[in-house]
Amino acid sequence: GAVVSQHPSWVICKSGTSVKIECRSLDFQATTMFWYRQFPKQSLMLMATSNEGSKATYEQGVEKDKFLINHASLTLSTLTVTSAHPEDSSFYICSARGLAGGNTGELFFGEGSRLTVL
Amino acid sequence: AQSVTQPDIHITVSEGASLELRCNYSYGATPYLFWYVQSPGQGLQLLLKYFSGDTLVQGIKGFEAEFKRSQSSFNLRKPSVHWSDAAEYFCAVARNQAGTALIFGKGTTLSVSS
Numbered sequence: 001g002a003v004v005s006q007h008p009s010w011v012i013c014k015s016g017t018s019v020k021i022e023c024r025s026l027d028f029q030a031t032t033m034f035w036y037r038q039f040p041k042q043s044l045m046l047m048a049t050s051n052e053g054s055k056a057t058y059e060q061g062v063e064k065d066k067f068l069i070n071h072a073s074l075t076l077s078t079l080t081v082t083s084a085h086p087e088d089s090s091f092y093i094c095s096a097r098g099l100a101g102g103n104t105g106e107l108f109f110g111e112g113s114r115l116t117v118l
Numbered sequence: 119a120q121s122v123t124q125p126d127i128h129i130t131v132s133e134g135a136s137l138e139l140r141c142n143y144s145y146g147a148t149p150y151l152f153w154y155v156q157s158p159g160q161g162l163q164l165l166l167k168y169f170s171g172d173t174l175v176q177g178i179k180g181f182e183a184e185f186k187r188s189q190s191s192f193n194l195r196k197p198s199v200h201w202s203d204a205a206e207y208f209c210a211v212a213r214n215q216a217g218t219a220l221i222f223g224k225g226t227t228l229s230v231s232s
Binding site: 004006044045049107110111112114 | 154159160161162163164208218219220221222223224225
């Protein structure tokens, strides 16, 4: 099946710094990528929908200036957590839908990136 | 708005016993439904999905799920659980059509006892 890769898989940073997480579709072109956030023992909460070449659509309650999303190419979307604080510590997961996905709903998930803000 | 409810937070099953994980959804039209499994610290793996057609869906690893419109349910089943099945299981519904963002349930943690 298609592969979505996230990098880094684990990152620790100091409070106030910015962290970038990459999401790549390795063997297909992804027109749409989704970013989710998962707190410990919780479900995945959709943060934003990212379409290649256009601005991301953020879910209600998600600060777009804090969580910057860029989908510059058909194989790469990035999530930048700006001025990170301890409450931003979480597991961030991306998913991607390919050009050939059509209406089959074939979404592929990355392995996730765990962010710890000290 | 669409929503997914997984009533059981944690289930323990003996190895070799059968398993059923419950999922109820709220959706106005024909839903697109999914079951994913997540191992500790890992991403999500799709077990199976339902879009239309046969209401009994076969998935990977011996799992199956049955769509019951009258009960707004999409329960996951496995006839004989293996210790490697211990993980977190998420039921999800597509927001408005297949291929769009997914709305997830809170998940059910499955423990397997020997």
